Amino acid sequence: MPATSRIPLDDLRADCSRCFGLCCVVLPFTRSSDFALTKAAGQPCPNLAADHRCGIHARLKDKGFTGCTVYECLGAGQKLSQHTFGGRDWRAHPELRPLMTEVYPRMRHLHELLWHLHHAAALPGAAPVRGRIERMLTELDDLTRQDAGTLLQADLPALHAAAADLLRTAGRLERRRHNPKPRDHQRADLTGRDLRGADLKAADLRGALLIGADLTRADLRHADLLGADLRATVLDGADLSSALFLTQPQLNAARGDTATRIPTDLTRPSHWTP
Numbered sequence: 001m002p003a004t005s006r007i008p009l010d011d012l013r014a015d016c017s018r019c020f021g022l023c024c025v026v027l028p029f030t031r032s033s034d035f036a037l038t039k040a041a042g043q044p045c046p047n048l049a050a051d052h053r054c055g056i057h058a059r060l061k062d063k064g065f066t067g068c069t070v071y072e073c074l075g076a077g078q079k080l081s082q083h084t085f086g087g088r089d090w091r092a093h094p095e096l097r098p099l100m101t102e103v104y105p106r107m108r109h110l111h112e113l114l115w116h117l118h119h120a121a122a123l124p125g126a127a128p129v130r131g132r133i134e135r136m137l138t139e140l141d142d143l144t145r146q147d148a149g150t151l152l153q154a155d156l157p158a159l160h161a162a163a164a165d166l167l168r169t170a171g172r173l174e175r176r177r178h179n180p181k182p183r184d185h186q187r188a189d190l191t192g193r194d195l196r197g198a199d200l201k202a203a204d205l206r207g208a209l210l211i212g213a214d215l216t217r218a219d220l221r222h223a224d225l226l227g228a229d230l231r232a233t234v235l236d237g238a239d240l241s242s243a244l245f246l247t248q249p250q251l252n253a254a255r256g257d258t259a260t261r262i263p264t265d266l267t268r269p270s271h272w273t274p
């Protein structure tokens, strides 16, 4: 799988030790159940310590910052810190902060597309479009290594549309290998639904709202979960071991237990119950 070996997965996971706490600076918050304060984009969070680490990391939930426990930059933070801005941090170079604030969401977007394309390239069913996926991976990976000005000028909506088309096709081809008549819940509002033990094998759940839904012991193998909203979704004992296009922030937002089966390249959230 040449495409999957070209971009190490670790480059698409947050490495806070190589980042200048960018997500804690560039992202805006609104005071809510997820954030205990309101801050504007580009304004450093008052909890951010001088070493660019969170000063309340071990007490985020107790302090009302649940939203921070869910977020994951997918490697965009360290790419910007070390590559785009060449190790120049926003404290020593405050003049760079507005540019960092502008570029960060674009890098995060590109890294999310890279994560999904990386996995799409590895799907056996995606063979008919693998060449296109690999070319797109190369194009986007090269773009993330350009300077800030080039990143700002890139036509992100067009790139997103092209990548989304490939992911949709790869997902459909792969799902058909496992279930000729999979359930179609694309963009369905399944908020709060009782789906305990549901057979959702190879289902299309792209963009579905599963907020607070109970998917205890559900079969989600090969289901396409791209963009599905899994906030407070109960995944106890569910099988997501081969779910398609699942990300760490989605898992972080859900609830699960030790019986929940997850893809090997994702991490079981520490807040899940034993």
Ligand code: SF4
Residues within 6 Å of the ligand: 023, 024, 045, 046, 047, 048, 049, 053, 054, 055, 056, 057, 065, 068
């Ligand atoms: S509370 Fe901590 S993790 Fe959340 S934005 Fe502030 S410094 Fe970052």
